[in-house]
Every structure is written in C-alpha cells, then in structure tokens.
Amino acid sequence: MYDRVPHITLKSIANNTEIDTIWESYQTKLEPLREALNKELSKSWEEWEIPREAESKWSDKAKQLHGDWWKNRIARQKEIDASIAAKADQEFLYDKPYEDKNTVRVAGPFTVESLSPHRVLAVGENDDLIDPDAKCDRDNGEIDFVNVILENLKTSGVQQAHKEDKINFTSLVPFPSQYICAEGRYIEGENDKEKRAGIFIGSEFGTVSRPDLVAAARESGDIGFDVLIACAFNYDAHSAEFNKLGRIPILKARMNADLHMANDLKNTGAGNLFVIFGEPDIDINSLDDGNLQVKIHGVDVFHPQSGEVRSSNADEIACWFIDTDYNEESFFVRHAYFLGASDPYKSLKTTLKAEIDEEAWSSLYSDTSRPFAKPKSGRIAVKVINHLGDEVMKVFSVG
Numbered sequence: 001m002y003d004r005v006p007h008i009t010l011k012s013i014a015n016n017t018e019i020d021t022i023w024e025s026y027q028t029k030l031e032p033l034r035e036a037l038n039k040e041l042s043k044s045w046e047e048w049e050i051p052r053e054a055e056s057k058w059s060d061k062a063k064q065l066h067g068d069w070w071k072n073r074i075a076r077q078k079e080i081d082a083s084i085a086a087k088a089d090q091e092f093l094y095d096k097p098y099e100d101k102n103t104v105r106v107a108g109p110f111t112v113e114s115l116s117p118h119r120v121l122a123v124g125e126n127d128d129l130i131d132p133d134a135k136c137d138r139d140n141g142e143i144d145f146v147n148v149i150l151e152n153l154k155t156s157g158v159q160q161a162h163k164e165d166k167i168n169f170t171s172l173v174p175f176p177s178q179y180i181c182a183e184g185r186y187i188e189g190e191n192d193k194e195k196r197a198g199i200f201i202g203s204e205f206g207t208v209s210r211p212d213l214v215a216a217a218r219e220s221g222d223i224g225f226d227v228l229i230a231c232a233f234n235y236d237a238h239s240a241e242f243n244k245l246g247r248i249p250i251l252k253a254r255m256n257a258d259l260h261m262a263n264d265l266k267n268t269g270a271g272n273l274f275v276i277f278g279e280p281d282i283d284i285n286s287l288d289d290g291n292l293q294v295k296i297h298g299v300d301v302f303h304p305q306s307g308e309v310r311s312s313n314a315d316e317i318a319c320w321f322i323d324t325d326y327n328e329e330s331f332f333v334r335h336a337y338f339l340g341a342s343d344p345y346k347s348l349k350t351t352l353k354a355e356i357d358e359e360a361w362s363s364l365y366s367d368t369s370r371p372f373a374k375p376k377s378g379r380i381a382v383k384v385i386n387h388l389g390d391e392v393m394k395v396f397s398v399g
Helices: 010-014 018-041 060-087 145-156 210-223 257-261 344-352 358-362
Strands: 002-007 089-097 136-138 141-143 169-174 182-188 193-201 227-232 248-255 274-276 280-286 292-303 308-311 317-323 335-338 379-386 391-397
Touching: 002 060, 010 060, 018 060, 145 169, 145 182, 145 193, 145 257, 193 210, 210 227, 210 248, 280 379, 280 391, 292 317, 292 379
Parallel strands: 193 227, 227 248
Antiparallel strands: 002 089, 136 141, 169 182, 182 193, 248 274, 280 292, 292 308, 317 335, 317 379, 379 391
16 A cells, blocks of 8 residues: 555646636635725725735724635635645555554565576567567677676686685687587696586576576587586576486576676676575475475585585575475465574564564474475475575475
C-alpha cells in the first residue's frame, strides 16, 4: 500500500464541469455580501478588489460583512480544490509505502526465482530486440563481448571460495574452434606443472545448458586440453551435476553481473569477476516414519594448487534452501536455513529489541533440515549460497 497524490493537469481542470456548479452556488451568497459591503463603505469594488484585511476605521457592520464575504470566498476555493483533486488521476508514490509501526522487518521477503534453459531475448529502450551476438563499443572501437570477457579473465583470474585458491593465467590467447574460444595456461600443484585449459564463454544474455558443456568438453578432449573452464552468467539445473567428461574436468565459473557493464568499468582485476563454487556435500537420510531429512556438511571446492577437490565445512555457507518437490523447471523455496560461524541469534535479538523463541530460531539456524515427505516428482533440489554471495544448486533423485 503506497501513498498517493493527485496528478492535476490543465485538461482535468478544463473538463471538470463541477467547478462551474460550485462557483454559481457560492455566487448567490457572495454577490449580496459584496453589494452590501460596497454600499456600507461607499465603494464599487469588484470581487478581486476587496482587500484581505479590514481597516480599523470601518464600522462594525462593514467588518462583519467583510468577514462573512471572505469566509464564503475561502470555502468556495476549498470546494473547487477538492473537486479538482477528486477528479484528477492518482499518482502512486512508490518510495513512500504506508508503514506498519507494529511490524519489524528482519530481512527482505523471499522470492521464487528461476532461469529457463531457453534463450533470453533482451529489449532495448525503444522496445527493439537486442542481438546478443552484436558487437559492443569500447574505447570508440568495435570489440565483441567475448574479447571483453577474455580481457577481464586474463586480469582477474578465476577465484575460489578462498582467496589463496585462485587460478592466475600465465597466458590467455584466442583459440579458433567452434566452442572453445581461448586457450589458458596456469601453474598447478607444488611441482609447478603447467596446465592447458580450454575456455568456454556462455551467452551474454542467456543460460548455459548441459548440452553446451558436453560439446565444449568433448572438443577440449579432442584438442588435448587438460581442463575445461566454462564462464557464464547462469547455468541451468541439469548442468549442476556435470563436473567431468572422460578425463576432462569441467570447472563452472560464474561471471559477476558487473561484467554486463564491462565497457564502462576499469579492468583492474580487483573484483571477484569469475568464481568457481563447487557442489554441496549432502546426506539424504530416510527416517523410520518414511520421511526424508537432509544434512549439509559443506561445499566441495576445487583447489588449483594441488589439483584436488576439497570439502569446506558448513561455517562457510551463508544460507541454504530446499525444494522438497522439484519439478525441473523452477526452484521453489520450501525450506530455508541459515548458517555461519558467528552467533546470528544474538544479532537478531539485538535488532528486534525483544526476546526471541530460541527453539524456533534454532530450527532455522541448522545444518540439518526438518523432516519432509517424499516428493511426488521423485526429485529434490538443494541450493547453497556462500559468504561471497555465489550460489550453486544440485538435484537429487530420491526413491
């Protein structure tokens, strides 16, 4: 519910016939008073000539007539203004919602979001379609989206959950292939072994699907690369479990949305523009009553120094959600839980300035979900968000 104000225009005033009715009704009161006042003071004032304040030398009768005239004059104007406001269109003030003093907001409302696996068409300011493959202008030159991403990738590298676990490319050069657009080289392990990585870049406006990754990984194997690094803004749910094809590991780096503005931002390499966030380490337990319960241990993260995939603990997870009946199209938050090494109960209590049911809050501050019935679809989905704000989702089939 938002505050609103009348949007008054000259057209709304000109078309308001009620103004004439109000003016005529008050003229029957104002004209006799004006004539009597003129007679008492021996004046010939028109309506607009009557002074606002009565003079001290006037008679009591003249002062009374003057006061009555202005009282009706002000009442007429108020009725006209009210009529204009009532007949005018209403404008909502979206920055001024009605405030409920009895409610304290702890966090923003949860929303259900999904990314469709099909192509997304972008629309410009003039409602014209934007070609995702069109070239963009940078420094008064025509440089396409892929080259802009490669520039930032070479400078920023690929960031892991820990700052020390970062892939820094010693070289990154374009590669002429159908899916692989660049070849990157980086040092891995204690023996300083050089690895060759094929770079796959997803669409500027859209979602990378599993078939895209399969084709890119197969091409990487044929070329002889050691690893495939896919860079995309979004991945569909079916690609979440796809981490390897034959001998080729697949690292899915999520690109920061700031890269949509890469033409206007300085390429300093200071931000986490490319982040690899591994899959969640989860146990699904069947209870005696037939219900299921999910326990999360952490997130698997690739460490380029050793070439291993290690599991971090639950303290590095900011929050995690469960869709207990995943339909393979959209993720619906049915369970929400919050983690972290700090004590959120104390912060929540301080923010609300009230006592909180600690037992109820502890059911949300947990690495183990509440029991839930087996899904009719036979699938559940778990989405995990780390302290950097990166998210990963994994789908599980349950009997």
